[in-house]
Amino acid sequence: MTIPVLNIIEACRKASSKMANKDTPLILNEWYVAAFKDEIGRELLARKILNKRVVMYRTVEGAPIALEDRCAHRSFPLSKSHLDGDHIVCGYHGFKYNYTGDLVEIPSQSKCPHGIGIKNYKLAETGPLVWIWLGDQNLADESKIPQLPWLENPDWACTSGYFFHPGNYVSMHENLMDLTHLTFLHADTIGTPDYASAPYKTELKEGHYKLIREVVPTTLSPVWGETTGLAGKNTAARIAASEFLSPGLHQVSVKFYDSALDEQTRETYKIHTAHILTPETNNTMHYFIVHGRDFALDDEHIESFMHEQLFAAFQEDVVGLGALEEVLDDRDEQHFEISVASDSPAVATRIYLKKRAEQEQM
Amino acid sequence: MTIPVLNIIEACRKASSKMANKDTPLILNEWYVAAFKDEIGRELLARKILNKRVVMYRTVEGAPIALEDRCAHRSFPLSKSHLDGDHIVCGYHGFKYNYTGDLVEIPSQSKCPHGIGIKNYKLAETGPLVWIWLGDQNLADESKIPQLPWLENPDWACTSGYFFHPGNYVSMHENLMDLTHLTFLHADTIGTPDYASAPYKTELKEGHYKLIREVVPTTLSPVWGETTGLAGKNTAARIAASEFLSPGLHQVSVKFYDSALDEQTRETYKIHTAHILTPETNNTMHYFIVHGRDFALDDEHIESFMHEQLFAAFQEDVVGLGALEEVLDDRDEQHFEISVASDSPAVATRIYLKKRAEQEQM
Amino acid sequence: MTIPVLNIIEACRKASSKMANKDTPLILNEWYVAAFKDEIGRELLARKILNKRVVMYRTVEGAPIALEDRCAHRSFPLSKSHLDGDHIVCGYHGFKYNYTGDLVEIPSQSKCPHGIGIKNYKLAETGPLVWIWLGDQNLADESKIPQLPWLENPDWACTSGYFFHPGNYVSMHENLMDLTHLTFLHADTIGTPDYASAPYKTELKEGHYKLIREVVPTTLSPVWGETTGLAGKNTAARIAASEFLSPGLHQVSVKFYDSALDEQTRETYKIHTAHILTPETNNTMHYFIVHGRDFALDDEHIESFMHEQLFAAFQEDVVGLGALEEVLDDRDEQHFEISVASDSPAVATRIYLKKRAEQEQM
Numbered sequence A, B, C: 001m002t003i004p005v006l007n008i009i010e011a012c013r014k015a016s017s018k019m020a021n022k023d024t025p026l027i028l029n030e031w032y033v034a035a036f037k038d039e040i041g042r043e044l045l046a047r048k049i050l051n052k053r054v055v056m057y058r059t060v061e062g063a064p065i066a067l068e069d070r071c072a073h074r075s076f077p078l079s080k081s082h083l084d085g086d087h088i089v090c091g092y093h094g095f096k097y098n099y100t101g102d103l104v105e106i107p108s109q110s111k112c113p114h115g116i117g118i119k120n121y122k123l124a125e126t127g128p129l130v131w132i133w134l135g136d137q138n139l140a141d142e143s144k145i146p147q148l149p150w151l152e153n154p155d156w157a158c159t160s161g162y163f164f165h166p167g168n169y170v171s172m173h174e175n176l177m178d179l180t181h182l183t184f185l186h187a188d189t190i191g192t193p194d195y196a197s198a199p200y201k202t203e204l205k206e207g208h209y210k211l212i213r214e215v216v217p218t219t220l221s222p223v224w225g226e227t228t229g230l231a232g233k234n235t236a237a238r239i240a241a242s243e244f245l246s247p248g249l250h251q252v253s254v255k256f257y258d259s260a261l262d263e264q265t266r267e268t269y270k271i272h273t274a275h276i277l278t279p280e281t282n283n284t285m286h287y288f289i290v291h292g293r294d295f296a297l298d299d300e301h302i303e304s305f306m307h308e309q310l311f312a313a314f315q316e317d318v319v320g321l322g323a324l325e326e327v328l329d330d331r332d333e334q335h336f337e338i339s340v341a342s343d344s345p346a347v348a349t350r351i352y353l354k355k356r357a358e359q360e361q362m
Helices: A006-016 A169-177 A179-183 A222-228 A300-329 A341-361 B006-016 B169-177 B179-183 B222-228 B300-329 B341-361 C006-016 C169-177 C179-183 C222-228 C300-329 C341-361
Strands: A031-036 A045-049 A052-058 A064-068 A082-084 A087-089 A103-105 A120-126 A129-133 A157-165 A200-205 A208-218 A236-246 A249-258 A269-279 A285-293 B031-036 B045-049 B052-058 B064-068 B082-084 B087-089 B103-105 B120-126 B129-133 B157-165 B200-205 B208-218 B236-246 B249-258 B269-279 B285-293 C031-036 C045-049 C052-058 C064-068 C082-084 C087-089 C103-105 C120-126 C129-133 C157-165 C200-205 C208-218 C236-246 C249-258 C269-279 C285-293
Touching: A031 A045, A031 A052, A031 A269, A031 A285, A157 A300, A169 A179, A169 A236, A169 A249, A169 A269, A169 A285, A169 A300, A169 A341, A200 A341, A208 A341, A222 A236, A222 A249, A222 A269, A222 A300, A236 A341, A285 A300, B031 B045, B031 B052, B031 B269, B031 B285, B157 B300, B169 B179, B169 B236, B169 B249, B169 B269, B169 B285, B169 B300, B169 B341, B200 B341, B208 B341, B222 B236, B222 B249, B222 B269, B222 B300, B236 B341, B285 B300, C031 C045, C031 C052, C031 C269, C031 C285, C157 C300, C169 C179, C169 C236, C169 C249, C169 C269, C169 C285, C169 C300, C169 C341, C200 C341, C208 C341, C222 C236, C222 C249, C222 C269, C222 C300, C236 C341, C285 C300
Parallel strands: none
Antiparallel strands: A031 A129, A045 A052, A052 A064, A064 A120, A082 A087, A120 A129, A157 A285, A200 A208, A208 A236, A236 A249, A249 A269, A269 A285, B031 B129, B045 B052, B052 B064, B064 B120, B082 B087, B120 B129, B157 B285, B200 B208, B208 B236, B236 B249, B249 B269, B269 B285, C031 C129, C045 C052, C052 C064, C064 C120, C082 C087, C120 C129, C157 C285, C200 C208, C208 C236, C236 C249, C249 C269, C269 C285
């Protein structure tokens, strides 16, 4: 047995102390996805985000609304309630609020006091996503919503899904940033043995961290091989970029081609995956995923095959990181973690998340 | 969005700070219902009340007994045990106690030490109810048990039920005191749209708080309309009084009649409901209910219809206040609650409960 | 009601303050059974012991290995992983460790740093048991593993079983030390009414506590009567010794004979039960049991009958002490426990466990 000598452990702990982990306060002043567009309608949708209870619905005209899910009177959850036109009526004593959160009617009395209400949170829709700002409403700036143009590009076809994830969002960011794990955690689905040891380069800009891995030549796993026609070739190329775009968003972009062919004539197949991480609490997460491709746009068979294979792989992340979460829950004073070279963008991400969280605590 | 301005919130918080809530210590020196009479017999009944584990049984002659549910030796629960005549024998090492809680036999030794035992709690039976006093036994005064004479009056017919309620007893008192909620929480069962806005008056005496609501003219919901013969009339009267009688008891009394008829000749139908609130812990409650009527005494069909309808409504309270409890569990430093005019008896009740609790902590 | 007068309660509390209970820190520097021999193989076995996560397997040559169940990199549980020969490969990013816990390969880089690894815990096999030492590895001394020679003696036949026990190990030691409880907790299985009041003697040596109980003459319960041929006789003898051998081991030894027969000619039947207590946490326990007999060695019917009867009785301990645990979880400032004469070896055991735990905290 060779556990690390004490000075290595101390150095590891010192390094980790600057990185966010599951105990780091959540970052409030940020855009997060609250729901897929079609989840919000005339039925009340309750969701806890960043430890806050939120109720969402659409006005008669279709505008998405997010309010604090708690009546100002006796804290009854407004989501166990009903709409009256654009107003929400508490299911307990009938206190009625307009869609900006102002109390406008109290059934047991003729006059309604002014200046009473509940919080209204800014929402913004981009493509299939509805973003929410739960921090200081004066700081909500829609121009800062991360852009994913392929989501609305007619040359791309997308499918989407949702997992409730029993783990923290920091570990999920780290998982996504180091796709070395494809070889191991996803050995049965999207990973291949050569993936982990392929060369990579990193780009570290404040708030934007990227790792690009070039697996050339390789053999593609069925989800890519069978859908691109590169199945069976051992000359395939798989160029994957993992990008941290914001505390609530990570994008994976991959292109595939046959490296044996000439650059001018060969066909290139591209995919994007938006991994949308919306913390529910420090220990749980809403995990929205949108996957897009720029090929076989109208092929339903390819679409359903690809969706099935990929979401089986994402399920492996959910299960694996759920198991990790239990170990993290049991951390004691002897705990430490060791980082290696390929962790640099993940470490940068965690340092950034910690800094953002600390800025809000000041 | 108009959340209340800061000085309003501060005023709300100051007001709330004087009212009991789910964190307020439970009141020990009080009579609470421990069980329905027929629940206690020669089988041991375990129940946690006010955070105390209690085991109950009847002596051979039928006297109800309540003892601490914990052997003095190694804390084994005596409810997992058996009776030997009037004695209770621990199921672990056979320590035997008489019904006053004195240890009278230790099987492993011939002599039993004196002066050792477990707590015996005073019980008192009134009608179908068995009351317990878990505080200072010297203060237990049976004359202070709240009286519900209709429970034993042959001119009244009663049915009863029990819910284990996943919520605190303070919120349940408040729920019962403001029947405005009938229009909303019970819209599908016993409520009508006009109930919430009907005129009311309040009576606030120290330890006895009352709200009387007169809904005239009205249309009765089926549970009252079909059982009194007033169904279909829009001239019905519904005069309801909600009364806080003790920390463990709330009574609702309602009379119904046809307001279009002459006071001398019209028939009046009365009901009482005893809402019996026995805290199990600060967050959970035993909810015993007895409902009585002074009409259709021998009509089994009316009895079962009324029971079914009413207990469906009480179930709505259990579900609704269970949902409320989850919001209350999530209160943070930004939490506040706003009270309105019709809350005055509920607020008085909560101030009284808080004062009672504080007196015991001195 | 006579609850103990205050000075008795104070004396009880003072006495208890020297005894281990469920809140006492667990003792690390000790041998505990980690698993039955046949549980450890080429499949990874995860088990939490003394609050530590451990993964166990066998090398290709069959040597048992125990490692910390946490990758040094990002804490992924190695038990959700796979073996590569004698090496264990993390299921997340493929970090590879040899069986001593040294990190030997990082797939994403060509060079593996030296001096990094995870904890390796010493194991030792005796008969069907695999012992683990989780404390200071320099103190692990195999000569201190408690000896149970009958386990490997061909003149004895054994069966074994495992319970996950929802209770603390201190209460289980106490349970085993005072077999008075056979009359009550095991009234339906292995107990007889005269057991609790039979004469006993005790032997109290530092770290080795014993209670011997002689039940003569008696009638044997079916598990012994029917298997020894002494069924129906009221002249049977049952001489039982309960021995605390270590924090992780208690042995019960019983001999049976017909006391009406001459000592020279009568036959004696002996059994041993190893009650193996391996704390998982302060509130839960791995309960391994091996039962041996020196008679009817090849009688399969007797073996299965005896096993079934005994393990039904041990299940009663698990259920009973599980119920006790809930009471202990609810202890408040008024809690106390009273000890009696036959508790002396149990009390000595608990004082010893507390002393051992305190020594480690220094």
